Amino acid sequence: MSARVNEILGWYAHENPGVRANIARLLNHGKLGGTGKLVILPVDQGFEHGPARSFAPNPPAYDPEYHAQLALESGCNAYAAPLGFIEAVAGKYAAEIPLILKINNHEVLHDEKDPMPALTATPRDALRLGCVAIGYTIYPGSAHFRAMYEQLRQVTEEAKAYGLAVVVWSYPRGSTLSKEGETAVDVVAYASHIAAQMGANLIKVKPPTAHIELAEAKKVYEKHAIPIATLTERVRHVVQSTFNGKRIVIFSGGPAKDDEQVFDELRAIRDGGGFGSIIGRNSFQRPKDKALEFLATVMDIYSGKIK
């Protein structure tokens, strides 16, 4: 176990050996194993956006096995997906790469301003499928916040009793937040803090913008001149807001975009003390050889090989 992984595990001393071993598996697998940084491949877009929007750009990706294989070959720390996709590959891949079962999912067929995902799998499913963790999305700011937080608490309790780690996707959304507010720095920091307070082991948030959403918060950011001008600063603020850096916070990649933009964003995350990235569409929506090349660069940025 590297010193850095040991240090990180020290923040999770309250967890049972099973949970800590699974956090260690996530930190120790793949090209970034042992560095304390993570790159995870998530493929829930088929459920969240529909199959054509997700896989038509690279049709081999319609196949569930494609993704597990990509995550393995590219040296990702883990592969995360909904039940059907995990069931399709767990028999072959659970011993090869850490699997994260995304146990709740949302779809875009029903439009709603205060969203809440449906629970589509359970910690028991994660257990029988050989996963190391469950993944769960909350939408802080939604009118359904109580139902989500209470469901998260329940699945967290059950998952940890099984020795599974808990990864929380914390995405602010809801009728009293503006669109811009969903990625506002105050809101993202707040959402990350909430996830940590609820017992998340790993927290996934979106890269924050310099916008500040909440009037009461704005006063404080200004009064105390909290530095949020650059993404690096904002990442640093989010990490500090999450138990002073003592929880693993990783950042989503968002929609496919220009590679150099992505790489710059990753540098900022790295330099701000972020622990890594979950990168889906930017990985699997290009041909596999290109994806491997892209992910290699991503990991080199996180390991510091590339400045």
Next chain:
Amino acid sequence: MSARVNEILGWYAHENPGVRANIARLLNHGKLGGTGKLVILPVDQGFEHGPARSFAPNPPAYDPEYHAQLALESGCNAYAAPLGFIEAVAGKYAAEIPLILKINNHEVLHDEKDPMPALTATPRDALRLGCVAIGYTIYPGSAHFRAMYEQLRQVTEEAKAYGLAVVVWSYPRGSTLSKEGETAVDVVAYASHIAAQMGANLIKVKPPTAHIELAEAKKVYEKHAIPIATLTERVRHVVQSTFNGKRIVIFSGGPAKDDEQVFDELRAIRDGGGFGSIIGRNSFQRPKDKALEFLATVMDIYSGKIK
């Protein structure tokens, strides 16, 4: 076991032997047994539309036994119906033909824009009645999506623990979908993908039209020029969208119509890689001798005897 059935069962390696045996029973029964194609007789229209609309065109069909006998004589792979109809015949037919218990049902006495069926039976009922599978309807796009998906997850877990297969009717409906959108190709493919992600063994959808409902999806279909001009192409797209063809997707027949239209539709489903049909009203709303003749043709199309 035919090579094709073995191949199909290979996609369900994550299921327990009980579930796999029951999928095999569905695939191996009747005239199409062993071909990997299925024709299933469903009779839930009495509940869904009312008895007169369903059975007045062919009054012997008011009798529950009529349908089990028709399914058996015609060589269907299975017979699917709600609790009352299955209870009325299971004692005599459960050993003769695979039975599928449709455990949720909707009715038209209460009009609602965001529908959700009522759970009218349980996996335990399916078990005591000697069924091989449960059937469950979801309406992706309904405001009740969470409740349906979570109920589906629960009954799926219970049914599979009993060794029962799970057949999901995935019919998009809801207040934010247009009427045309319910059979739009993007929406049908999406609904089929969702059912697969939730662990369905067999998925039943409606034959998709060339309409595209969702604006974000439209861009992708156009950018990547996904072929959807013919029903054959659209069926192929739906099958691909469902784990790259590695789940059994069958298609509903819809309201009674001209036989030649039906046969053309079946050819398109077959040629697009569809796994078969669920044909209710076109079968039981005509005299029995005509129904046997009709179903013989249907099966000959699927077996390839008729081009």
Next chain:
Amino acid sequence: MSARVNEILGWYAHENPGVRANIARLLNHGKLGGTGKLVILPVDQGFEHGPARSFAPNPPAYDPEYHAQLALESGCNAYAAPLGFIEAVAGKYAAEIPLILKINNHEVLHDEKDPMPALTATPRDALRLGCVAIGYTIYPGSAHFRAMYEQLRQVTEEAKAYGLAVVVWSYPRGSTLSKEGETAVDVVAYASHIAAQMGANLIKVKPPTAHIELAEAKKVYEKHAIPIATLTERVRHVVQSTFNGKRIVIFSGGPAKDDEQVFDELRAIRDGGGFGSIIGRNSFQRPKDKALEFLATVMDIYSGKIK
């Protein structure tokens, strides 16, 4: 056991011996015992309409014992009432006459367009009180249909596990039905079919009128010229719609009215193949001697003594 009772029990071959014995008890008790016809005395009007509206016309009826005694003396097949009334008499009457515990009830103090009764007793109560069956009301057409059907399914499963028969009051009501539609022939036939699909052993509906409520159904009734001009024809249609006559369907008496009107209605029910009547207010809202006389005529009509 009479041949007719044996024939009827044959339709319930899927039920356990306990349930079948209790159906037989209902069919074999009283003056109509063995004929396959039933007359049941129901007294839930105190709950449903209030005590004065129910009992002021014949004040001895305020007393719970009055009704059990009336049902016994008149030779009814059974007595049905809510928990309080049954608890008050079960100790003395459970061995004398089949008791049906009406386990859900509605009241008129709160006006609602989409009604749902409250569950006021349980199958366990029926068991400890020596009842042969539970009674449960559904309102097909109500926005609460899911909750009612699912609750019905649960109590049905529990009741049958105890060997109790299940009697379903199926009364269409709801915001999308017209007042006239509640007794429309298409709607009553539909409501009876739904109850049968949900596993009801006996089904109670209102005598249908010639009105047709649902546009889609109207087309079918006209196209196939389903005979619905007379009450006899309409009863025949409802019975056919209920598993082709293989479930016991009985008819309510409605508000007190002229005796000859009642008797004509009963003749029509009998001649249309109806299995009997539930007659409350027309029985207990007159002096006891008159009630015994009235019920004697009712039973003579069903036995055929009176044409």
Next chain:
Amino acid sequence: MSARVNEILGWYAHENPGVRANIARLLNHGKLGGTGKLVILPVDQGFEHGPARSFAPNPPAYDPEYHAQLALESGCNAYAAPLGFIEAVAGKYAAEIPLILKINNHEVLHDEKDPMPALTATPRDALRLGCVAIGYTIYPGSAHFRAMYEQLRQVTEEAKAYGLAVVVWSYPRGSTLSKEGETAVDVVAYASHIAAQMGANLIKVKPPTAHIELAEAKKVYEKHAIPIATLTERVRHVVQSTFNGKRIVIFSGGPAKDDEQVFDELRAIRDGGGFGSIIGRNSFQRPKDKALEFLATVMDIYSGKIK
């Protein structure tokens, strides 16, 4: 056991020995012990109206012990209160006077037209605190009637299984009732009947006025010339409406008022066959010596010492 108490217990022959013993304890305690009449001291006004409105008129009443002591000294049959107040005194008083745990409560901080109390204690609490009964409030006429009735059914079943008696406060309220209708004679009689149908052992209602609320009921009261001109007649009607007098019906005292008015009301209740009173504010909102004097007169009216 007095003949009258034995007679009353005869109406509860369906209850288990535990419940009957606790009903007997209520009937046999205090100055009215054995007469078949009851005076109960209830103190839930702190929760229902707030502490100052309840106790400021007589500040010693802020202390929980004050009330148990008052009930004991005055010779009340029982003392009824919410969890906190009962917990504060049960250790000392449970062996001295029958305690009734009021297990649901409402407050006036949130105004609502269709009220439902919160369940603030359970039958298990009543058991561990040595109580003889639970108390439960229903608001017939509220849109929440289903939830209240079903919760009442559950706690009743549990309480009786523990041998606890069940006292139901039946207070009509709701958006489709007028303010005047809440104490209308038809509505109070109806509410009392419903409580009896649900298995209540003792029923508490408000003294009814001569107003008739429901149009359908009005016709019946007029047609049958039901006597409701005097409170005595109205009490008689309510008692008759409650299983022909075979359930214990007691009447609330309402807000503090002139003593002579109270005494006249009590005479009317007594003469109409009412079983007693629950008198809170008129008792504890005056100095203790005055309260003892007042309650002595109340009991003398019920015992008949005072005409």
Next chain:
Amino acid sequence: MSARVNEILGWYAHENPGVRANIARLLNHGKLGGTGKLVILPVDQGFEHGPARSFAPNPPAYDPEYHAQLALESGCNAYAAPLGFIEAVAGKYAAEIPLILKINNHEVLHDEKDPMPALTATPRDALRLGCVAIGYTIYPGSAHFRAMYEQLRQVTEEAKAYGLAVVVWSYPRGSTLSKEGETAVDVVAYASHIAAQMGANLIKVKPPTAHIELAEAKKVYEKHAIPIATLTERVRHVVQSTFNGKRIVIFSGGPAKDDEQVFDELRAIRDGGGFGSIIGRNSFQRPKDKALEFLATVMDIYSGKIK
């Protein structure tokens, strides 16, 4: 055990030895140990208001360990926080200082007029983390009052069965209360009384203003000339309203303000018979040395060293 602590424990004679021992631990720890007064450090503002608003004024406070250490060093009676913060410190501090797990939490990302917190931890969590009590917030006046009270009842029953004490934050809020009404003296006294009726061991309310919110209450305050002009009088009234002083009522500190204002408020609480304070923002939003100084003064006021 000091005489005063013994006296206080006497009010909790109905609790089991486990609960009483934990109440004693709260009363006996820290500088005020044995005086019957308490000062508790609560840090749930990260969840309730967001991390920057809470911790930016004193950045070391971003770290969970900071607060436990501050509470310990300053000699507070206890430290209260949500799950994540308690998990982060319990291993090191549970044996050093009484911990209170705040098991429900609210956030400001979703604005709502009738608030209800989410249950974010359970009594089991408190148990495994070595806490002496759970903390639970109710908002009397919210339309969700039933759900909160019933959840409070459930967690209270469970917590006490484990021997944990129960601390209730009782903060009136809701659509039918004015903003001013949330701290009105009648409303605060009412909220404190309700918490006591529900079985709270310690109750935390806000310092009440002289405003009276409820019209019916206003009449009583005026008629009986209840003294509420000074904070001391109002605190005395709240304490009296809470079982005549026989429950521990403590007061929140509110937003950071001028120290002298705080100290005056504390004197008033002390002189009115209040049992102490929960002081969060005024403590941790200043440098640690200043905080220790500030808290020393606070405790000296409560101990009476400072008049």
